Amino acid sequence: MSEIPAASAAAPLEEAGLRRLLGSARNRLLLAAGVVVVGMIFFVADDSWLTVLNTAMLFGIAALALNVLSGYAGQVSLGIAFFMSVGAFTAAWLGGSSSEIPGLTYSGLNLPFELWLPAAGIVAGLLGALLGPTALRLKGFYLGIVTLALVFIGTYAFKNLHFISNGAVGRPVPLPGFGAFSFNDFSTPNTIFGLLVDKQQLWFLLSLVVLGLAGLFVANVARSRAGRAWQAVRDNEVAASIMGVNLFTAKMGAFILSSFLAGIAGALLASYTAYTAPDTWNLLLSIQLIAAILIGGVASVWGSILGAAFVFGLPAVLANLPQSTSENGFQAFTNNLSTILYGLLVIAFLLFEPAGLIGLFRRLQVLARRLEARRTGSEGGETAQTLAASSAASQVEVEISKLPHGSV
Amino acid sequence: VAFFLQLVFAGLALGCNYALIALGFTIIFKASQVINFAQGQFLLVGAYVVSVAIFQRHLNFFIALLIGIAVTAAIGVVFERLVLRRMIGRPPFTIIMVTIGLNVLLLTAVTIALGGTQLVQPPAPFDFVGRFNVAGITLGYNALATIGVTVLVCALLYGFFSYTRYGLAMRAIASDQEAALAVGIKLSTLYALAWAIAGAMATIGGVFLAASVPTFDATLGNSALVAFPAIILGGLDSILGAVVGGVAIGVIYELAQAYSPTSLGTGFYTIVPYLVMILVLLVRPYGLFGTRKVERV
Numbered sequence: 001m002s003e004i005p006a007a008s009a010a011a012p013l014e015e016a017g018l019r020r021l022l023g024s025a026r027n028r029l030l031l032a033a034g035v036v037v038v039g040m041i042f043f044v045a046d047d048s049w050l051t052v053l054n055t056a057m058l059f060g061i062a063a064l065a066l067n068v069l070s071g072y073a074g075q076v077s078l079g080i081a082f083f084m085s086v087g088a089f090t091a092a093w094l095g096g097s098s099s100e101i102p103g104l105t106y107s108g109l110n111l112p113f114e115l116w117l118p119a120a121g122i123v124a125g126l127l128g129a130l131l132g133p134t135a136l137r138l139k140g141f142y143l144g145i146v147t148l149a150l151v152f153i154g155t156y157a158f159k160n161l162h163f164i165s166n167g168a169v170g171r172p173v174p175l176p177g178f179g180a181f182s183f184n185d186f187s188t189p190n191t192i193f194g195l196l197v198d199k200q201q202l203w204f205l206l207s208l209v210v211l212g213l214a215g216l217f218v219a220n221v222a223r224s225r226a227g228r229a230w231q232a233v234r235d236n237e238v239a240a241s242i243m244g245v246n247l248f249t250a251k252m253g254a255f256i257l258s259s260f261l262a263g264i265a266g267a268l269l270a271s272y273t274a275y276t277a278p279d280t281w282n283l284l285l286s287i288q289l290i291a292a293i294l295i296g297g298v299a300s301v302w303g304s305i306l307g308a309a310f311v312f313g314l315p316a317v318l319a320n321l322p323q324s325t326s327e328n329g330f331q332a333f334t335n336n337l338s339t340i341l342y343g344l345l346v347i348a349f350l351l352f353e354p355a356g357l358i359g360l361f362r363r364l365q366v367l368a369r370r371l372e373a374r375r376t377g378s379e380g381g382e383t384a385q386t387l388a389a390s391s392a393a394s395q396v397e398v399e400i401s402k403l404p405h406g407s408v
Numbered sequence: 409v410a411f412f413l414q415l416v417f418a419g420l421a422l423g424c425n426y427a428l429i430a431l432g433f434t435i436i437f438k439a440s441q442v443i444n445f446a447q448g449q450f451l452l453v454g455a456y457v458v459s460v461a462i463f464q465r466h467l468n469f470f471i472a473l474l475i476g477i478a479v480t481a482a483i484g485v486v487f488e489r490l491v492l493r494r495m496i497g498r499p500p501f502t503i504i505m506v507t508i509g510l511n512v513l514l515l516t517a518v519t520i521a522l523g524g525t526q527l528v529q530p531p532a533p534f535d536f537v538g539r540f541n542v543a544g545i546t547l548g549y550n551a552l553a554t555i556g557v558t559v560l561v562c563a564l565l566y567g568f569f570s571y572t573r574y575g576l577a578m579r580a581i582a583s584d585q586e587a588a589l590a591v592g593i594k595l596s597t598l599y600a601l602a603w604a605i606a607g608a609m610a611t612i613g614g615v616f617l618a619a620s621v622p623t624f625d626a627t628l629g630n631s632a633l634v635a636f637p638a639i640i641l642g643g644l645d646s647i648l649g650a651v652v653g654g655v656a657i658g659v660i661y662e663l664a665q666a667y668s669p670t671s672l673g674t675g676f677y678t679i680v681p682y683l684v685m686i687l688v689l690l691v692r693p694y695g696l697f698g699t700r701k702v703e704r705v
Contacts, residue, residue: 076501138689140500141443141644145636146689149682152633160673283633287508294505339519343512350506351494 042204050200056313057207058269061214063292063304065261070290071299072222073254074234076140078286079147080262082154085281086127087120087263088173088270093164094119095174095271106166113176117267124263125256132255136248151283158278170277173270176206203272210268214261215301221257222299230254231299288312291346297358306357310345314338414545415662421551423658424558425620428613429635430642430650431565432606438582438645439602442492443500445507447610448632449514454480454611455618455628456518476611483514484607485600492603493596511629519626554616561612562651569647574601582645634661637685643698652696657681 041053066080095116096108111119135146158165165171197205221227229250232240241247270276292311297303315338353359429451436444444450454476461472487510495503568575578598580588589595617631618624638657642649664677688695 070501074499074501076504134686134690138693141504142640142689142693144443144500144504145640146686148633148636149679149686152682153679156673156675156679159675287512290505290508291512339512339516343509343516346509346512347491347506350498350502350509351491354502 038208042201047198047200050204052313052316054200054203054207054272055316056309057204057211057305058265058272059289059292059312060211060305060308061207061268062262062265063289063296063308064211064214064218064301065258065265066289067293067299067301067304068218068221068230068261069254069258071293071304072218072227072234073230073251075136075251075254076144077147077258078144078283078290079135079150080258080289081281081283081285082147082150083124083128083259083262084266084269084285085154085158085276085278086124086259087266088276088281089158089161089164090120090123090263091116091267091270092171092173092276096172097174099166099171104166105162106171107163108174113174113178116174117176117264120267121260121264124266125260128256128259129252132252133248136251136255148283148286151281151286155278155282158281165276165278168278170275170280173267173274173276175271175274207268210264211305214264215305218257218261219301222301226250226253234299288342291342293356295342295345295349295356297356298354300356300358303356303358310357311342314341410545411666415666416659417545417547417551419659419662420655421548421554421620421658422662423638423655424554425613425617425631425654426635426638426658427558427651427654428554428561428609428616429632430638430654431561431647432609432613433635433639434642434645434647434650435609436602436606437639438647439578440492440599442503442507443644444606445504446487446511446514447606447635448629449511449518450480450483450607450610450629451614451617451632452518452626452629453483453514453614454607455614455624456521458611458615459618473611473615476615477608480607480611481604482607484603488600488603492599515626515629522626550616550619554620557612557616558651561609565647574598578602634681637681637688639695640685641688641695643695645699646695646697649695649697657684660684 041049045053062080062084065083066077069075069077069080093107094109094111095113096106097110098107099105131150135143135150138146159168222231229240229245230253232243232245233247233250237247240250266281270280288311289308292307293304294307295310296305296307318338349356353363355362429447432447432450433444436442436447457479458469458472458476461467461475462469465472467475491506491510492503495506569579570576574597577588577593578601580591580593581595581598585595614628618628634657635654638653639650640653641656642651642653661677661681664680668676668680
């Protein structure tokens, strides 16, 4: 492994952080590949593809939020949609403008994007801090049922808080805008480094940045003292508590971070569709997000993103497929293909690969290495190399067996 | 007073529906400590099958009902055999999710079967819309039938759990799994049996739930969510609790719908069952009749 040359002695902390991110050749290669892929998508993809990607990325933030609570800390929650709705309506109320239509009474404070987006997360997080002590007294099924009730109570509350939500019909949500960029006003062209960008491309960049930051943050928290405490609580509460983990603090931490991220995701999703109504944030959304983390990978940042892409991106992709019009039953089948797929996949993954798509991916990596080892062994007959390769493979296998198989 | 009694009667009928649904949850939970989030779609599938059998195959109501019961019971047994059997020992989150997976599958299956037509005529054994008056209270046939069937089902269940070999065995595994194994009770048979009974309950509950509305669509299964407050109130593992909780929640719901003040906004009654449930969870998490094995940290 080659060390990266010290860029500046004045910023040792930054350098250490960068080295951790970009330290190995493999990471730098991955990053470069990532930048190329993102760049290609950015320039090549048309608006319909960008819409799919943006939706998937924004839901990816929500899946990440759920994964913090359910994946890392092991607390069942069906209430993620509630915290997303809190974020959405906070954003709508703080950033939106008051109704100009007579008879409609919703109001807005016209605050800028830099304020309403963090505020959406903070309000959701505070509400999580408020509800956490009550909810987290319960475990397992009971916690699941209480958080389910939260979704219904939230829908009722927002339907009746007319000044925030305009009742059941919902209200417009402001679009982001900062500095020279406005996602709303294209009368003056938006440019980045001299390149003209349209609305979907702006959203693509914004979603990518927010998702990237959220992902980095969660990945790092998961390796911190707090994150390890969450995982200890998930795996065995009694053992964790004996080791000195404060169960309440650990669960509350996960609950608040999860609520915060869910609030951000809700605000951005509402802003992306420019409109929000209380019924959007229903139980189905919670269930879809749970399906996303199960399919993608529990307690994994990449798993959250992959799973969200699968559950929320696939329907849009399948909708682009040619639809059969000849036979009614078949058409109904293809129209519901994504729903069937994800119902089946949730069961299949739980049964056969509890680590999700990410687990599958890691398994394939091991398999590929083993195959490679076998091939080089038979062709070249270099015994030493084969041994080294196979021992490397078995090492990875050991790591996999340490994954939280089943202990989701 | 007549208005109040009318509401109580309506609540009683609704509550019996909830009780039938809640029984399905409770029987499975009692046997295997699993909460079946797909129970709602069992209702939907049951009501749909019965409806198709009556209106498209022109079968007798009772034969149709038996077919419906057979179908949902079979789905329950197959799911238990193929999926849940392998999930024993997994944490609650995983098990909740696998039943939610089934929930999605069943819902989609019925949506596809319905095709473009989203509405189905509810199955009914006789003229369910009929009604008569007693002392100023209107008693609908459907409501009376629901109450009657609930009482009958409860009596059957009571007999089953008190006198039959399998019923006693099921109570044994509920109270102590290892001891039950030691005296030669076969767990796998009983788990399957529990799922079969729950499936059958769902069809009965689904038929009466569907009969209380003019037409039903694929959202029928969502009504099962209202059974959650009922089972929590009654105690998750108590058959008696499911019935009492169901009836109580039904009456509370109807009364709240009629009497909730306008200052609380529209739709307040829809969350009253959940508020009751949260209160119960905080004060008495094992419910009115549940075993005091409190799931708290």
